[in-house]
Amino acid sequence: MTNEFYFNLILFFLVAIIALELAAKKLRLPPAVAQLMGGAVIAFMPGLPAFEIDPALVLVVFLPPLLMHGAYFTVWHEFRRHLTGILLLAIGAVLFTTLVVGVALHTLSPALPWAACFALGAIVSPPDAIAAKAVLQRVALPRKLMVLLEGESLLNDATGLVLYKFSIAVILTGAFSLQSALGDFVFLSLGGILLGAAFGYLVFKTLRYLHDTSLMILASALPGWICYVVGEHLGVSGVIATVTYGMMLGWYQHEIMTATARRRGSAFWDIMIFMFESLVFILIGLSLRGVWERIAHADKSLADYSIEVLLVLAVVIASRFAWVFAVDAIAQASKSKTHIRRQPTSWRESFVKSWAGMRGVVTLAAALAVPAQVPGRDLMLLCAFAVILVTVLFQGTTIGWIIRVMKLKPTAHEHAYLNEAQTWARLEAAQYAVVNRLAHDERGNVIHPRLLEQYGYRANLSDTMKDAGSLPANSRQAHFNVVLAAVAAGRQELLRLHRSGQIHDDLLRIMERDLDFQEIAALHNRA
Structure with a gap:
């Protein structure tokens, strides 16, 4: 068998992985089981050599x-x-x-x-x-x-x-x-x-x-x-x-x-x-x-x-x-x-x-x-x-x-850890402290009001909810739904500008990367 044959065989195995993964989900089997059985079937296919x-x-x-x-x-x-x-x-x-x-x-x-x-x-x-x-x-x-x-x-x-x-x-x-x-x-x-x-x-x-x-x-x-x-x-x-x-x-x-x-x-x-x-x-x-x-x-x-x-x-x-x-x-x-x-x-x-x-x-x-x-x-x-x-x-x-x-179920950790709300409160308090210091000039004038407002709001909300079991799901999801809608609108406009020949491919990739990061962060925070 030539090296090209073995390369093609590897490609065939990769395609088989996709098919077996889908079959495992359809049959509700562990993927390892489907892949092992698939490999055994492939081994006896006509025309294939015995694998050493x-x-x-x-x-x-x-x-x-x-x-x-x-x-x-x-x-x-x-x-x-x-x-x-x-x-x-x-x-x-x-x-x-x-x-x-x-x-x-x-x-x-x-x-x-x-x-x-x-x-x-x-x-x-x-x-x-x-x-x-x-x-x-x-x-x-x-x-x-x-x-x-x-x-x-x-x-x-x-x-x-x-x-x-x-x-x-x-x-x-x-x-x-x-x-x-x-x-x-x-x-x-x-x-x-x-x-x-x-x-x-x-x-x-x-x-x-x-x-x-x-x-x-x-x-x-x-x-x-x-x-x-x-x-x-x-x-x-x-x-x-x-x-x-x-x-x-x-x-x-x-x-x-x-x-x-x-x-x-x-x-x-x-x-x-x-x-x-x-x-x-x-x-x-x-x-x-x-x-x-x-x-x-x-x-x-x-x-x-x-x-x-x-x-x-x-x-x-x-x-x-x-x-x-x-x-x-x-x-x-x-x-x-x-x-x-x-x-x-x-x-x-x-x-x-x-x-x-x-x-x-x-x-x-x-x-x-x-x-x-x-x-x-x-x-x-x-x-x-x-x-x-x-x-x-x-x-x-x-x-x-x-x-x-x-009836075995996941249990809480043996040691007391901060919950999600408490952790966010700590993180956002630390972020607000830095923003509050850097948002003012030497004379005490606010030079970054939007950042100060944004981080102040997040810190106050997290501090209010730190003893709750979880963050306010409805308001948090509604907030990030708006963010995701804004990202989608920006992406649509970016593609329109590119398709109409008004921006270069390089600028498309740069702007798209920023929108991707915004979307990832919003999806994570919403969940």
Whole structure:
């Protein structure tokens, strides 16, 4: 196949993304489910070759930006507050699942080496950040539960990949040291944190000197990939390095990025992340044909593998339930003994936390990367794909229904925050103070009466309503409806002047940009 064919194929995939997104909305399915099923259908289309996906390339292309995007929007205070719970899921649950899967599989198939059983456990143990984000962004959960699941999805890939590498190394070398493995894990984790922090500091110092918006966006986005590549090259966790950098950028971007860079950067990231998430699930579906052909030429038939596959599926799902419920029960008991006053974790929350264990691209890439000489490689591929299919197609499509049945709803933040009205009162009081100072000359004469009137009105209104639950919706909407009508009239006149040849294209673009900013601000404030 020529390079032109593959380029045309990529264009076809992008068109398929649009069609599958529309189909998902029509059928009320999570887009990830529609894209995975669409990829599987495309894989068996006549005339298309079997797709051999390079697992290393998939990880380096897709994983860093998706991890960075999730880390960028992480609320640091909440992440730090629930760090213990996040680590119990990201490290504890992955270790426990790996152990249980390995023991169960070796019990069923004693001929399979222990290291191979644990390698399979490491492959299927970490819930996927991409799959979790694709599903969780369309459901409403209590804030603490959402923080735990999103935080877990950012860190558990590192745990799973480290366990996987250790297991494969044991198979190939025959040597294992628990002390050495623990030391390597600490080195990988701390090294990743330090590397990500170093890149974050470098970008923090650099961006303030970049006055070009495009350069600022590019200079903030590229380190997400660079952190991952450099981390893997240095032997530390590229996943943790990327997450650390993303969290630092998300924290400091308010200080170092211009408003224009943030707006344009948000549009850039929204489109890129949408494409990458969609392509990942299509690629997972496409890989079904290759897995199917490998199994067709394997020593055992698909029916012979069925018991082992079903066992792995059952253990993967059941082990997460066992871990989550046990940890939550222990945490609740310890709070009772220490008389810590916190809202208890209900069994409903534990159930949803257990159910939200979708697997995805990391599981697939790890299975595809297993060396050919490793015993049980065909079983690993089949189990990996079965776990992805069941968790995404079954758990991913039912989690919204389960949340509704469990009657879990978003709750208020644990700490007292200013509400919207109080925040606007603070902001507009500060704005009015500056305007009031600058609106007068040295003699005290008003030189900017319209600005003084405008900001004074807004400050008085916000101060009056600061203790209300929300701003006066009717008057606020009516005000900005007038603003939007004025913007629409200005846009119509601007286009009339341009179409009649009275203004140049350059002036059209400049004036249109200002009207766009006015419209964006008015729409935001009206809502």
